Amino acid sequence: MSLFLATLLSGLVLLAAGGAYALRGPALKTWSFRWLRSKTAAYVLFGPAALWFLWHVAHLGKADFGDYKKLLLIGFGVVAVGSFFVVRDFLAPRGLAALMLLAARPLLDAAYMQFQYPQRLVLVVAVYIAIVLALWVGASPFRMRDFYEWLYAKDGRARLVGLPVAAYGLVLVIVSFTY
Numbered sequence: 001m002s003l004f005l006a007t008l009l010s011g012l013v014l015l016a017a018g019g020a021y022a023l024r025g026p027a028l029k030t031w032s033f034r035w036l037r038s039k040t041a042a043y044v045l046f047g048p049a050a051l052w053f054l055w056h057v058a059h060l061g062k063a064d065f066g067d068y069k070k071l072l073l074i075g076f077g078v079v080a081v082g083s084f085f086v087v088r089d090f091l092a093p094r095g096l097a098a099l100m101l102l103a104a105r106p107l108l109d110a111a112y113m114q115f116q117y118p119q120r121l122v123l124v125v126a127v128y129i130a131i132v133l134a135l136w137v138g139a140s141p142f143r144m145r146d147f148y149e150w151l152y153a154k155d156g157r158a159r160l161v162g163l164p165v166a167a168y169g170l171v172l173v174i175v176s177f178t179y
Contacts, residue, residue, distance in 0.1 A: 004179050006110035007123045011172025014126065018165025021151075021158045028158070032148045035092055036141075042084065046095030050080035052102050090141035097138035100130050119175050126172065 020028060035041040057076055060069045083091060107127045111120040137144050151158050 007176035014169030021162025041092035049098035093141040097134040100134035
């Protein structure tokens with residue numbers, strides 16, 4: 001992935017997510033709480049994350065437990081499928097966290113060794129913040145519900161949170177055209 005594409009896509013995602021809360025904050029309240037335990041959202045988010053992770057396991061080299069990759073593939077595959085039956089609660093936020101962690105590598109790889117573009121750090125900062133948030137949500141997915149309760153506790157707070165996220169997304173979109 002090119003640095004331009006990585007920055008542009010990241011900016012568009014942040015612009016869309018932040019813009020949704022900045023423009024339609026209160027209207028998203030019901031949806032915000034509903035997707036956390038939605039089976040459909042779990043299939044849409046956790047399913048691709050599990051497949052992407054299994055793809056990484058299937059392509060392990062000798063130095064990365066490659067001799068055991070079939071065993072690892074079977075074990076992680078059973079855990080992924082079993083998650084839909086045993087750990088259904090908050091599976092969608094876990095899937096989102098896994099997707100964020102898996103997407104971080106190609107985004108950071110695109111910015112790696114691009115010293116001629118110091119503005120790449122705008123992307124790198126956003127990716128590292130996303131990694132920290134993904135680890136936080138992946139370890140304690142119920143915290144996403146707590147965040148939404150805090151977000152909608154006061155009128156207008158969703159807009160106040162969405163505006164800076166959308167603004168950062170807009171900055172990323174603009175920066176992507178400076179490479």
